[in-house]
Amino acid sequence: MNKKLVQLTFLLCWSIFGFAQQPQYKLNQFTFEDTSGKKYNLDSLKGKVVYVDCWFPSCPPCRAEMPYSQLLQQRLHTMKMDSNIVFITISFKQSTEEWKTALHNLSMPNAVHLYSPASTYEIALAGGNYPTYRLFNTNGELDIENAAYPRELTKIDFTLFAATQKITINDAKKMFAEGGQKLLEGKMNSSKYELLNTFFKRYNPHKVAFKQAYLALSH
Numbered sequence: 527m528n529k530k531l532v533q534l535t536f537l538l539c540w541s542i543f544g545f546a547q548q549p550q551y552k553l554n555q556f557t558f559e560d561t562s563g564k565k566y567n568l569d570s571l572k573g574k575v576v577y578v579d580c581w582f583p584s585c586p587p588c589r590a591e592m593p594y595s596q597l598l599q600q601r602l603h604t605m606k607m608d609s610n611i612v613f614i615t616i617s618f619k620q621s622t623e624e625w626k627t628a629l630h631n632l633s634m635p636n637a638v639h640l641y642s643p644a645s646t647y648e649i650a651l652a653g654g655n656y657p658t659y660r661l662f663n664t665n666g667e668l669d670i671e672n673a674a675y676p677r678e679l680t681k682i683d684f685t686l687f688a689a690t691q692k693i694t695i696n697d698a699k700k701m702f703a704e705g706g707q708k709l710l711e712g713k714m715n716s717s718k719y720e721l722l723n724t725f726f727k728r729y730n731p732h733k734v735a736f737k738q739a740y741l742a743l744s745h
Contacts, residue, residue, distance in 0.1 A: 583628035
């Protein structure tokens, strides 16, 4: 097999198994049920950053993350970063009755709670893994990367803030990896990324209180 044929075969396989596995999903493709049983199309959230929690009621790891999600919402509000971010939870697998019963025992009053009877949506959003966190950008497009968990203190805060500035999850990860931890620990005064500097100017005055609340929940 000559070199050109090998290259052509590689490019063909990459296009099939690379691009094909990452379709560009948009908000308007997803319709769920809300707690009153009404249809809820996610397109109504276009223009916002939408942080999606994919879960189901009898999933212990899913339920364990939810208090951290509540803390995350509180931190973003404290830093005045939450005005363009919406938290939604989408329950898969189990019945609506089991879902509604589970919601009574959860403390996430500022989230939009939805139910999905369609397995098609489960594959597109969760991929069979629970919990899974996804992010729609302000253009209503689903980021191809999974988002960080709510318990990933500081990292998820920055990811959501960056998304409001039209930064992808992957680019936010790179930025944070190149200076986020050092800025957090005071080992660096500023980053080459102005977005990181802006974030930590708002985050650092509260970081002790944020850490205390996080540790109280963890223990």
